[in-house]
Amino acid sequence: MLLSLLLLTTVWSTDIHIHGTVRDSVERIAIGGVSVHVVGTLNGTFTNREGMFHLHNVDTTVQQIEVKLVGYKRKVLRVERADVLRGADLHIDVLLVRDTVQSKEVIVQDHRSAQTGMSTQNVYTLDQEEIETRRGQTFSELLTVVPGVTLMSTGPSITKPVIHGMSSQRLVVMNAGLVQEGQQWGAEHGPEIDAFTPSTISVLKGPASVVYGMGAMGGVVNVEPRKLPSTSALTGEATVNGFSNAWQGAMAAYVEQGNLFNAPLAIRAQGSIRRAGDARTPEYALTNTGFKEIDGSVVVGYEQDSMGVVATASIVTSTLGIYSGSHIGNATDMLRVIERGGPDVTYPFSYTIDRPRQEIYHVLTSVRAYMTLPHVGTVKATYGWQQNNRQEFDAHYARTSGPAMELLLNTYTADVSLAHELVPSMQGTVGVNVRRQVNSRGGTVYLIPDYLAWNVGAYLLESYVVEKWTLSAGLRYDAQSLDATLVDRLTRTSAHRATDYASATASVGALVAVADGITVGANAGLGWRPPAVNELYSNDVHHGVAQYEIGDPNLMPERNTEADLTLTLARNGWNIEASVYANIFQHYIYAMPDPQNPTITVRGTFPTFRYTQTAATISGADLRASYQCTDVWQVYTTASVVRGTDRDNSTPLIFMPADRLRLGVHAHVGDVFGLHDLSADVSVLGVRTQDRYVAGADYAAPPPGYVLTDVTLASEVNVGGTALRCSLTCKNLFNVAYRDYLSRYRYFALDAGRDVVLRLTIPFGGS
Amino acid sequence: MIRFTVALIVLVVGLQGCKESATSSGQNVDHDGVTTVTLTLTNTATLSTQSFIWEDLDGVGGAAPNRIDTISVAADSVYQGSLAFENRKASPPVNITIDVLNERNNHQVFYAIAGAMATVTTTDLDGRNLPLGLKTNWSNLKKSLGAITVSLSHYPDSTTKKGTNPSTETDVNVVMPLTIR
Numbered sequence: 028m029l030l031s032l033l034l035l036t037t038v039w040s041t042d043i044h045i046h047g048t049v050r051d052s053v054e055r056i057a058i059g060g061v062s063v064h065v066v067g068t069l070n071g072t073f074t075n076r077e078g079m080f081h082l083h084n085v086d087t088t089v090q091q092i093e094v095k096l097v098g099y100k101r102k103v104l105r106v107e108r109a110d111v112l113r114g115a116d117l118h119i120d121v122l123l124v125r126d127t128v129q130s131k132e133v134i135v136q137d138h139r140s141a142q143t144g145m146s147t148q149n150v151y152t153l154d155q156e157e158i159e160t161r162r163g164q165t166f167s168e169l170l171t172v173v174p175g176v177t178l179m180s181t182g183p184s185i186t187k188p189v190i191h192g193m194s195s196q197r198l199v200v201m202n203a204g205l206v207q208e209g210q211q212w213g214a215e216h217g218p219e220i221d222a223f224t225p226s227t228i229s230v231l232k233g234p235a236s237v238v239y240g241m242g243a244m245g246g247v248v249n250v251e252p253r254k255l256p257s258t259s260a261l262t263g264e265a266t267v268n269g270f271s272n273a274w275q276g277a278m279a280a281y282v283e284q285g286n287l288f289n290a291p292l293a294i295r296a297q298g299s300i301r302r303a304g305d306a307r308t309p310e311y312a313l314t315n316t317g318f319k320e321i322d323g324s325v326v327v328g329y330e331q332d333s334m335g336v337v338a339t340a341s342i343v344t345s346t347l348g349i350y351s352g353s354h355i356g357n358a359t360d361m362l363r364v365i366e367r368g369g370p371d372v373t374y375p376f377s378y379t380i381d382r383p384r385q386e387i388y389h390v391l392t393s394v395r396a397y398m399t400l401p402h403v404g405t406v407k408a409t410y411g412w413q414q415n416n417r418q419e420f421d422a423h424y425a426r427t428s429g430p431a432m433e434l435l436l437n438t439y440t441a442d443v444s445l446a447h448e449l450v451p452s453m454q455g456t457v458g459v460n461v462r463r464q465v466n467s468r469g470g471t472v473y474l475i476p477d478y479l480a481w482n483v484g485a486y487l488l489e490s491y492v493v494e495k496w497t498l499s500a501g502l503r504y505d506a507q508s509l510d511a512t513l514v515d516r517l518t519r520t521s522a523h524r525a526t527d528y529a530s531a532t533a534s535v536g537a538l539v540a541v542a543d544g545i546t547v548g549a550n551a552g553l554g555w556r557p558p559a560v561n562e563l564y565s566n567d568v569h570h571g572v573a574q575y576e577i578g579d580p581n582l583m584p585e586r587n588t589e590a591d592l593t594l595t596l597a598r599n600g601w602n603i604e605a606s607v608y609a610n611i612f613q614h615y616i617y618a619m620p621d622p623q624n625p626t627i628t629v630r631g632t633f634p635t636f637r638y639t640q641t642a643a644t645i646s647g648a649d650l651r652a653s654y655q656c657t658d659v660w661q662v663y664t665t666a667s668v669v670r671g672t673d674r675d676n677s678t679p680l681i682f683m684p685a686d687r688l689r690l691g692v693h694a695h696v697g698d699v700f701g702l703h704d705l706s707a708d709v710s711v712l713g714v715r716t717q718d719r720y721v722a723g724a725d726y727a728a729p730p731p732g733y734v735l736t737d738v739t740l741a742s743e744v745n746v747g748g749t750a751l752r753c754s755l756t757c758k759n760l761f762n763v764a765y766r767d768y769l770s771r772y773r774y775f776a777l778d779a780g781r782d783v784v785l786r787l788t789i790p791f792g793g794s
Numbered sequence: 795m796i797r798f799t800v801a802l803i804v805l806v807v808g809l810q811g812c813k814e815s816a817t818s819s820g821q822n823v824d825h826d827g828v829t830t831v832t833l834t835l836t837n838t839a840t841l842s843t844q845s846f847i848w849e850d851l852d853g854v855g856g857a858a859p860n861r862i863d864t865i866s867v868a869a870d871s872v873y874q875g876s877l878a879f880e881n882r883k884a885s886p887p888v889n890i891t892i893d894v895l896n897e898r899n900n901h902q903v904f905y906a907i908a909g910a911m912a913t914v915t916t917t918d919l920d921g922r923n924l925p926l927g928l929k930t931n932w933s934n935l936k937k938s939l940g941a942i943t944v945s946l947s948h949y950p951d952s953t954t955k956k957g958t959n960p961s962t963e964t965d966v967n968v969v970m971p972l973t974i975r
């Protein structure tokens with residue numbers, strides 16, 4: 028004990044703490060994601076959203092600190108020996124100069140970390156602290172830090188992001204350079220992405236069809252594996268998470284090494300496991316909501332400035348329990364549960380996962396290559412293969428062993444693009460995408476048929492930087508051919524039905540630095556998607572919502588026209604980003620209730636819903652603001668408002684997120700009690716009731732609003748020279764009983780109650 | 795380097811020899827779903843027997859039910875009722891009544907009459923002496939018209955079966971017109 032205390036003291040006394048902020052030299056706006064690195068060591072970090080960085084355990088021999096980011100001129104700061112000796116706490120403010128005449132190096136860098144959307148669009152990149160202190164049970168939970176992003180949930184284990192009131196087929200999730208291809212059409216089908224993937228995550232709000240093709244109407248979530256290391260040291264990180272609510276444990280680890288065989292060859296291997304029992308509401312446990320997950324991935328890269336190849340392979344396997352109380356027979360059962368207000372009998376906590384449940388695996392492999400051709404530009408090629416297998420086991424079919432529904436989706440993609448610079452300050456990309464997708468169904472449920480789909484797309488994007496202006500424009504053309512195999516259930520004969528869709532899309536945008544620290548950006552764009560297979564051909568009971576859904580094979584593609592305006596201000600401690608947007612939809616596809624024709628089955632009568640189209644508008648506003656009162660204290664707020672209207676019927680759109688506001692205080696205490704970089708965060712989230720709904724169209728009216736309080740403590744603890752990062756979070760501190768409007772269990776039960784989360788990250792290896 | 799790249803691409807493309815068909819058994823056959831509900835009524839005085847059928851041959855979804863008989867009984871008579879569940883879509887047809895009998899503690903059939911004047915009482919019991927409902931007694935029949943709803947409740951946890959409460963997992967729920975002449 029005494030020895031370890033001595034050890035700690037020695038470490039502290041020779042240790043320097045360097046912190047500071049990085050800003051844009053023209054706009055004076057804080058820049059996140061900037062690499063700050065002590066030259067000649069492995070010691071480095073990235074700036075957070077406020078442009079702040081903290082470097083620890085800096086050796087007294089420190090001489091130079093390198094600050095760099097794609098699109099900016101690299102800066103190397105000399106650290107004076109006198110400064111080092113004067114104190115153990117250095118504050119540095121850095122202004123980075125934009126690299127308007129983009130160097131070759133920048134172009135290459137650009138191709139290692141793909142940019143999300145057009146340069147004038149509103150992109151939120153989560154910083155390392157946001158990822159580490161928010162990593163939850165599912166990948167999507169991370170994204171709620173972004174104003175305007177909410178979750179649609181089917182219990183704690185299945186969540187999917189909703190951006191500006193749009194989800195599922197109206198969003199694109201990119202993973203390792205590929206569009207994640209699962210069964211997105213299902214509200215209870217979350218994106219199959221490991222929450223532990225070492226990655227950078229950015230969220231683009233707004234139409235991005237020009238870059239990402241069909242479906243990117245509401246926005247894009249881009250998950251990129253972190254850059255591979257270039258040094259030959261074998262390093263890694265182990266992460267352990269514990270969640271009190273469902274007695275959930277999760278572990279993950281990765282190891283990585285660069286400079287293999289003295290070549291620019293690097294590898295990273297990662298794995299994670301997770302096990303959770305029944306989630307608990309303030310009043311009862313949610314029986315059969317446990318889940319388990321085993322994931323792994325390998326990334327190998329050979330990267331030079333002029334050319335390189337990066338290959339990624341990953342697998343996500345999970346077994347997800349579906350709350351037994353949400354499993355009902357027919358519409359009368361549903362009303363009986365709603366009247367009861369909760370489960371009939373409550374069972375003690377258990378790890379058992381019984382029927383109904385989902386068993387899923389998702390394999391994703393991508394190979395990305397780039398090569399710089401003199402006087403031409405950089406050619407980038409991506410090949411991808413994904414296999415998504417989903418088996419849904421229904422308690423009604425408990426006497427047979429197989430799943431009620433099995434879906435196997437194979438997707439093959441090939442993308443080729445050329446990044447070029449036609450004239451100085453004008454950069455662009457031209458590219459083509461090809462996709463082949465094969466779906467095969469098994470079991471007895473007819474929500475989607477077997478199908479084969481081919482997609483081809485071509486696009487051109489140009490961006491022009493002149494003084495304080497950035498201008499962007501893009502053009503794209505997509506075509507899809509869908510061949511579905513429809514089965515007549517009585518005769519068991521099948522017939523093919525082919526549909527073709529094609530559309531052109533375009534986007535324009537401008538960003539201007541109007542004054543010191545103030546920018547205004549505006550974008551307008553078109554988005555589209557062909558009708559999804561379930562919207563065309565569904566013909567069965569959708570369990571859990573007790574409705575009979577009937578597709579319409581004659582649906583037309585859905586289109587939207589979006590315009591947004593974003594103001595950012597970074598001055599005198601203020602950091603404000605405010606945006607407004609409006610989405611005008613043509614042929615908005617939704618399931619319309621048909622009360623005149625209820626569906627009679629042997630299991631009873633179900634309300635019939637028919638997929639149909641209408642003119643709709645979704646508009647709203649997002650706000651994120653923070654004020655740095657002192658070096659320690661920061662107050663912040665995020666808010667979002669979404670309004671959806673069916674223009675043809677002059678009614679509100681169903682399932683729009685309710686208005687929400689978060690207020691918080693963040694304290695970066697620094698070093699106390701032998702803790703490094705201690706920070707505390709308290710925030711209160713208020714959600715209004717959704718008062719815009721059509722009475723009687725849903726089984727139950729939207730639930731009342733609620734207020735939740737979250738507290739987080741985070742710090743670095745030095746144990747024997749290893750800097751452990753740990754955080755303790757308490758979500759729903761006061762164990763408030765509530766139901767969220769976008770929770771699909773809200774008809775049956777409360778949302779989960781208090782959850783105490785402990786997260787530990789242990790770096791290892793290195794010099 | 796080039797060899798490395800080619801090897802890598804070949805490796806990944808090689809994975810294309812993957813399966814593209816779902817492997818679940820029972821493809822397109824809802825082995826367990828009830829398609830046919832048969833109510834057999836025996837007049838206790840004359841011992842004459844009649845069967846009334848509700849049938850949806852293609853199962854839940856697809857086409858509407860293909861047969862819904864009108865139950866026709868004589869006023870002031872007493873009948874013994876017997877209920878059967880089958881899956882006639884499967885070949886050979888599956889007798890699901892046996893499954894219900896085997897899991898009698900987890901099931902109960904409820905009868906609800908609307909409009910017509912009759913009393914239907916359950917005469918069979920499960921392993922815990924709670925009503926099961928496959929066997930019934932029909933009495934107090936008065937000349938009238940109406941409908942009867944026959945529903946089979948499934949209780950995954952048998953302790954939630956109390957003999958009077960329908961569950962929220964209804965396996966069968968059919969409505970048949972009822973004429974008492």
